[in-house]
Amino acid sequence: MLKTRKDFSSELKKMSDQLSQLGTPTGYGCTEERFDELLGLARGLNETKPVRIVSKWMWLDIDYTEDPITLKELIEKNLQPSRLKIRFINFDETEEVRGKTWFYSSYLVSLHKNALVETEDFFYILFGSGIRRCLTPEDVNMGMVQV
Numbered sequence: 001m002l003k004t005r006k007d008f009s010s011e012l013k014k015m016s017d018q019l020s021q022l023g024t025p026t027g028y029g030c031t032e033e034r035f036d037e038l039l040g041l042a043r044g045l046n047e048t049k050p051v052r053i054v055s056k057w058m059w060l061d062i063d064y065t066e067d068p069i070t071l072k073e074l075i076e077k078n079l080q081p082s083r084l085k086i087r088f089i090n091f092d093e094t095e096e097v098r099g100k101t102w103f104y105s106s107y108l109v110s111l112h113k114n115a116l117v118e119t120e121d122f123f124y125i126l127f128g129s130g131i132r133r134c135l136t137p138e139d140v141n142m143g144m145v146q147v
Helices: 005-020 032-045 068-076 137-141
Strands: 051-062 082-092 108-112 116-119 123-127 131-135
Touching: 032 051, 032 108, 032 116, 032 123, 051 137, 082 108, 082 123, 131 137
Parallel strands: 051 123, 051 131
Antiparallel strands: 051 082, 108 116, 116 123
């Protein structure tokens, strides 16, 4: 089906509205003085899972109300319907993405000490403050989020 001018206008307005919403401060994150403590905690939880220190981050709660099957699959895997959107990676033990911008984490497993986020494959130390937003899966997939 071809999109009309009205469809495009509606999509542009939605994108503009999404980009203009900043989000809510989380109270999560840490200063540099806590890096050693949080690295030690990560090692104690899983010594083989790599650690990344990230800044300019956003916690995205993804609303799967319209997709209960995906939500059920995440819950069965003990994952939260949330991801991090990261603007800058300050340190990456794997050296895969150091310095890369606009990076998404995989789904979250848990948050420790308000500054250490665990996903299936990494620990993320949240450096500095960040914000939290609730979005639809489509919004996340379209990259309609700015940190």
